Amino acid sequence: MSRLFQAYRSLHEQGFLPILVDDDLHTNLLIEACLEAGFNVIEYTLRRRDAHRMIPWLRKNYPELYLLVGSTIDDDRIIARARRQGMEQLMTLDELADIGVDGLVSMHGFSEETIRKFCDTHLVIPAAFTLTEAMRQFASGAHFIKVLGPSLDTVRLFRSDATFGYCPILVTGGMTIERIPEAVRAGAVLSGTGFDVILRDNNPKIAGKNDMAACLRQFREEMQAAIDLMYPQLARVRGADNESWLAALPHQHHFGN
Numbered sequence: 001m002s003r004l005f006q007a008y009r010s011l012h013e014q015g016f017l018p019i020l021v022d023d024d025l026h027t028n029l030l031i032e033a034c035l036e037a038g039f040n041v042i043e044y045t046l047r048r049r050d051a052h053r054m055i056p057w058l059r060k061n062y063p064e065l066y067l068l069v070g071s072t073i074d075d076d077r078i079i080a081r082a083r084r085q086g087m088e089q090l091m092t093l094d095e096l097a098d099i100g101v102d103g104l105v106s107m108h109g110f111s112e113e114t115i116r117k118f119c120d121t122h123l124v125i126p127a128a129f130t131l132t133e134a135m136r137q138f139a140s141g142a143h144f145i146k147v148l149g150p151s152l153d154t155v156r157l158f159r160s161d162a163t164f165g166y167c168p169i170l171v172t173g174g175m176t177i178e179r180i181p182e183a184v185r186a187g188a189v190l191s192g193t194g195f196d197v198i199l200r201d202n203n204p205k206i207a208g209k210n211d212m213a214a215c216l217r218q219f220r221e222e223m224q225a226a227i228d229l230m231y232p233q234l235a236r237v238r239g240a241d242n243e244s245w246l247a248a249l250p251h252q253h254h255f256g257n
Contacts, residue, residue, distance in 0.1 A: 001242060005255055007066040007102045007123055008143060009245065011041045013238060015223040016180075017192035018216055019070060019172065022047040027054050030195060031062065033212035037220065043105055043192060045070035051089040059100050068103035068123060069096050074114040093118065105146060105170075109133050115140040119254070125170055134158050134167050141254060143168070144190060150174025152186040159187025168251040176200075177222050184226035189251065191223055 011017065018034055020027065020042065027050065034042050044055055044067060051069075058067055072093060073079055079090045093104055093114065103123030104110075110126040118124050119141030127146040128134035134145045147154050149171050158167045170190040171183045176197060183191050198215050228235040233248040240248075246256055 003102065004121060004123065005242070007041065008253075008255070009242070010066055011068075011103075011123065012189065012249075014039060014041050014220065015190060015227055016216075016220045017041060017043055017068075017170065017172075017190060018198065018219075019043045019045060019192050019194045020048055021045055021194035021196055022049065023194075023196055025195060027058075029209060030212070031058065031065075033209045033216060035062075035065075036209055036213035037216035039216065039220070040064065041066040041068065041102075043068040043070045043103075045105075045194075046090055047071050049089050052091060055091070055096070055101065056099050066102045068105050068125070069101050070105040070107075072096065072104050072106045073108060074106070074110050097122065107146070107148070109137060110142070112136060112140040115142050119143070128158075129154065131158065131163065135163075138167060138252070143254065144170045147171045147188070148173040149183070150179060152183055152188075155183065155186040155188055165250060166252045168249075168253070177219055180219070180222045181226040181229075184223070184230050189227070189231075193219060 018039060020030055042065065044051060046069065055069060074093055076092050079092055082090050103125060104118060105125040107127050109128060115124050115137060124142045125144045125146050126137050126142055127148060128137055138145060145167050147158065147169050150173060155169055155171055158169060169188045170192060171188040172192040175183060175191045175193045180191050198219060231250050237245045237248045246253060
């Protein structure tokens with residue numbers, strides 16, 4: 001199978017996505033904590049001021065890691081203006097693709113043209129705020145639709161009976177460990193949280209790699225337990241062949257028939 005499919009299945013089975021946001025924690029420490037906790041898919045946002053330096057460094061030094069980049073924008077003119085205003089960490093989608101990242105995540109929607117351009121080589125995860133946006137972006141080739149929490153009303157709407165279960169949802173924003181089961185019951189198959197929330201109950205100034213890894217495992221275990229309860233068919237095919245696994249997904253996808 002292609003690296004794209006491997007990234008897709010890895011993210012789906014991982015369930016929980018650790019997100020590197022703009023904070024004072026050292027990137028190396030965060031990455032090592034993710035690996036220690038058994039994660040092989042992460043999201044590195046362009047909000048981090050070192051993104052333009054660290055994303056190429058991560059791609060070179062952690063080739064086994066599936067690297068998604070968040071806070072992306074599919075308008076090069078906006079990025080150029082923002083760079084002139086001091087946001088030098090911003091990169092265009094083409095620049096990120098040239099580096100070799102595995103996925104593109106946005107708090108905005110992507111145009112249908114953008115989705116079609118990248119969806120055969122990268123995980124494409126745009127945000128949507130209406131049913132129409134979600135349907136059009138998924139139909140264009142988006143692999144997951146990002147929904148912003150902490151309210152889960154949009155998740156419930158996107159997974160309502162009249163949508164016939166087409167929409168695979170990643171929910172982020174306010175996804176504390178306590179909110180994860182409710183998010184899955186609402187219809188999300190993925191949840192993502194920044195380290196500012198993951199480490200909220202710990203002092204990030206003194207937390208070491210092992211402490212961070214322990215926090216990450218708690219989030220992942222909570223997500224997997226919620227998924228297994230909501231979608232027992234996924235628990236039965238964990239580790240199964242790709243065809244059986246795809247057939248068990250509780251939403252539509254763009255692989256195979």
